[in-house]
Every structure is written in C-alpha cells, then in structure tokens.
Amino acid sequence: MRSEGADLEIRYFQESIGPEAAERMVLRMPEGAITISRSVDDLIHAEYELNGSASLLSMWRSSVRRHDSILIMTNETPKDIYTASVSVSIPERIKDLEVHSMKGEIDIRDCPIDILAISELGTVHIHGAHNVEASNVQGSITLVNCGSATINTIDGSVKCSKMNGSLHVETQGGDIQASRIKGNVIALTTGGDISVLKPEGRIRLISHDGDIELELSSVFGGGEANTYSGDINLMLEQANVEFRAETLSGQISSPGTTISSGAGPRRCAYKIGQGTKRLHVKSVLGDIEVE
Numbered sequence: 001m002r003s004e005g006a007d008l009e010i011r012y013f014q015e016s017i018g019p020e021a022a023e024r025m026v027l028r029m030p031e032g033a034i035t036i037s038r039s040v041d042d043l044i045h046a047e048y049e050l051n052g053s054a055s056l057l058s059m060w061r062s063s064v065r066r067h068d069s070i071l072i073m074t075n076e077t078p079k080d081i082y083t084a085s086v087s088v089s090i091p092e093r094i095k096d097l098e099v100h101s102m103k104g105e106i107d108i109r110d111c112p113i114d115i116l117a118i119s120e121l122g123t124v125h126i127h128g129a130h131n132v133e134a135s136n137v138q139g140s141i142t143l144v145n146c147g148s149a150t151i152n153t154i155d156g157s158v159k160c161s162k163m164n165g166s167l168h169v170e171t172q173g174g175d176i177q178a179s180r181i182k183g184n185v186i187a188l189t190t191g192g193d194i195s196v197l198k199p200e201g202r203i204r205l206i207s208h209d210g211d212i213e214l215e216l217s218s219v220f221g222g223g224e225a226n227t228y229s230g231d232i233n234l235m236l237e238q239a240n241v242e243f244r245a246e247t248l249s250g251q252i253s254s255p256g257t258t259i260s261s262g263a264g265p266r267r268c269a270y271k272i273g274q275g276t277k278r279l280h281v282k283s284v285l286g287d288i289e290v291e
Contacts (some may be wrong), residue, residue: 222277
C-alpha cells in the first residue's frame, strides 16, 4: 500500500544524461504523465515529479542502462513512491524512440523521429513524428503532422490528421477519425464509427456495427467502405470516381440517379467527374446517402 495522502511529500528531481553512442532510446515508466520534446543541446534532460515519504524520496535514483546503440531509462520506484509526471527532452542524435507506460498519458511533440508508444490505460498524443506505432487498451490516440502510422486500440478512439504517409488503424469499440491523409488508409473497427475526410490514397474502411462517413476531393486513389448494420454518408461533389453502392435491406439516397428495386438488394452505379478511380460502398442493414 502507498503512504497515506497526509504523509506524502512532493519532490522534483532533475538530471542530464549524455547519450554517448546511443541512437535509440527506450523509456519505461509504470505510471504518471510522460512528456517528451526536443532538447536544446546534445544532452538528454529529465525532470521528475515524485510523491512519497521524505526518507524514501531522498534515496530515489532513476535507472539508466546502455546496450550498444540503445539507451534505456526506467523509473521502477518503490511501492511507497508515486511518479506524478516525467518530462524528457531528447537530442537530435536520438533517431528512434520507444515509450512504455502502464497507466499514464504519453505526449510527444516536435520530435521528427520514428516512435513506438504503448500505454495500457492512458491517452497518447504525438505531433510532428516520422513513422509511428501506437497502441493502448483504453484512452484516445491522437496523431498530427506525422508520416506513416500503425495504431491499435481496444476501446480507445483514434484521431489522425495531416499525415504525409499511410495510415492503418484497428480498434474494437472506438471511433476512428482521419483527415488529410496523403497515403493509403485502412480503418477497421467492430463497434465504432469511421470518419475519413479527403484521403489522397486508396482506402479500405470496414465497421461491423458503426456508421461510415467519407468525404472525397479531386485527388483520390479509389477503394471500398463496408458496414454491416451502420449507415454510410458520402460527400462526393469534388470527386472523380466510378461509384457503386449496394445495400441489402436499407435505403440508398442519391439525387438524380436511378436506384434498382425489387426483392433483392438495392443498387446504384454511376460516374462522378472524370471517373478515374473506383469507389464501392456496401451496407447490409444500413442506409447509404450521397450528398
């Protein structure tokens, strides 16, 4: 058990570490908010906010290990010391960053490097990275101004915008939002909604129970959007696609087009603009609406 709140003291610890030959850095923190940014010099700077008894805090030390070109920082505190937060700035020499947290928030900003971020129960926010792998069980994951990304979450929501590469997202119960993705987009969810705005590459959007929203611009690589029981809403005014839609028991609303009817599925197909790419959307039980 941790010390009672009345007995806790707050201490701040600072340290500067030379990376030496390290080009990859691994940061493992069991708890507390983690903030990472770019260093102003060639050193790694870390600041910890710790809560605990004065006797234990006075003896606390972080752990730094090195193996070839890898530097590993850990904070395995005694059971009576709680890490409220840690802020780390890393130099340009570090090209690859790996961050692990059990139940803390991870916030990484303006580090143009490859990043792996894993937080079991916390949110993840990454801005300005190269290639990203991010995962959690609960909590949102947000990426802005990054390259390519692979994201996995159980119940968390995902928001990605202004990505220069491809995006692959898988979640069970969370919603997925993606806008202005230059590369291909794969978004797979069981119970969440999917919203993709102005993708420039190919898309594959699949939700079992959720709705799908898709807005296209004139630059688009083609693809598909499928949902079992959700609705599909499409904004295609600026698109250049060969469009095909199908629903088994729902309705299709597409102004100015003819919808096939009868005992079987409802379908429609037509060309928008130059029709240079193909877009196929399908819902088994839901409606499809084209604006």
